[in-house]
Amino acid sequence: MSAEFPIVTQHAGEIEPGHSLWQDAWHRLRQNKLAVIGGVFVAILSLICLLAIVIAPGSYAKTNLALGATAPSSAHWLGTDILGRDMLSRILFGGCISLSVGLAATLVSVIIGVLYGAISGYLGGRVDVILMRIVDIIYSLPFVIFVILILVVFGKHIVLLFMAIGAVSWLDMARIVRGQVMSLKRQEFVEAAVALGLRKRQIILRHMIPNVLGIVAIYATLIVPSVMLLEAFLSFLGLGVQAPMSSWGTLINDGRKTMEEYPWLLIYPSLFFSLTLFSLNFLGDGLRDALDVRASKD
């Protein structure tokens, strides 16, 4: 038992260095098999996709019209599409796009959303009202029209896709963090910090943000799948990644068109996509359980 639940001994001389709530959470996360499998799967898949540039069996763009669509074989493990392009390569390169859209949106939402929400929640009053109304306004723009507007004004470019998704993905995070900070700032340790002479900026950075990171971590893992779905949706509408580049969204869309004749063009990208989403959701669930302080009491 003592290995599972480390107990800090009171005897002088044999005190272990403290276990932070983070270390405890990490410990609990490792107990959760599904979360670990999910995490490992996503990590490996990301690595392979990143390395795709080097190890991919073929180019994602090189067509071979003479070959056409072929079923999986030893030359093309996952077959080729109707233009004779190697599916495995296209899926790996597509994964690069899909995963980096997820990562970028998560970074944006963590950095902007957390700072924005913490400032809004901690300062309160008029600042809070103004900052939150801005969030409300962006929220109320219909997303698809918003993206179409951006693409129409600035032209179709992969960077703009990232920007469009980033621009909306921090809104929820800002609201969540704001709510957390508002309840945190009434706690005595914040009063104590003020009484010690800390300025507002120091309190936000040192006392507010570390305390909300648990919830931020959970929410961030849930953003990734939702953003990947969003990218798939935009690509599906023809607003996302442009050919010959691929993302899982575009691959599934292309596969859908020919699924009766060449089902593997739909099945394999969908499989990668679903497995990744499953894994991320399991990881998010595991993180939520691991970081829930109430659960840690028992």
Place this chain on the structure above:
Amino acid sequence: MPLLEVTNLRTSFHTRHGIVRAVNDVSFSLEKGDTLGIVGESGSGKSVTCYSLMRLIPQPPGRIEGGAALFGGVDLLKASPEQLSKIRGKRISMIFQDPMTSLNPYLRISEQLIEPLLIHENISRADALKRGIAALAEVGVPDAEKRIRSYPHEFSGGMRQRVMIAMALITKPELLIADEPTTALDVTVQAQILDLVKKMQRELGMAVIWITHDLGVVAGFCQRVQVMYAGRLVERATADELFQNTAHPYTRALQKSIPALQPKGAALYTIPGMPPDLSRNLEGCPFAPRCEYAQEQCKQPVELKDIAPNHATACLRVQKNEITF
């Protein structure tokens, strides 16, 4: 010149139910190295008085309506945020009621303990950490060198309060405000904490304002005491005077409510009625509705007046020498 001179402090909270006058015209002063006890029941304004001095009142709904609090030539009530940041934690420190919630659960003790040093003094992290360990040992945390790397949840309540005290005193402040720091602790630990603050006070020569509702603590610890009721000072005296020549019916009633001073088996004395609603304008003595000595004349406005050297009361009838206790 006194270390701290508070004149006519008025703090109120603007709520939906009207303006609550939590502190009403409170004046007092504090000399260097002095120990002042502020006594009163919950809601009497004793904490709000000190929170106002530190400008820790949440605004809104709170508002400091008037008065002055001169501390070393600076009016704390009007100081700029920069001036305040330099005073808080450096020259005036505070310890709080509940040690379980006054430490940030996500930061190591070391991080929080040396925070005031890093903010207020030009000092390297390594040196600050050394002083942190020394400070922790000073307040009686065993094996400070290792314990400083722990997290708050690995400490007991008494130990956490020791950490809070070490944190408040690490910059050697001139004034320590203690807001009922022993209330949340059990009795044996209470005595330890009291002794600890006494010891540190002797060593650093700082002044202490001790907020409490426990007259026993006041008797053993404070040189001077002021009793608050409904946001006003009702009696002020040296600790000995207050117990020997009590000069306000409220103070008398508080003394009678101490269980240990009552004969065994007797029903516990309680003050009848409730503290007044502070959102109403109170004419006359605020304690009159609950006072067994109250008369028609008690509805007149009354002020704190000296009745002896170092002894002032806000009871009209005591001032007129009509009643003694």
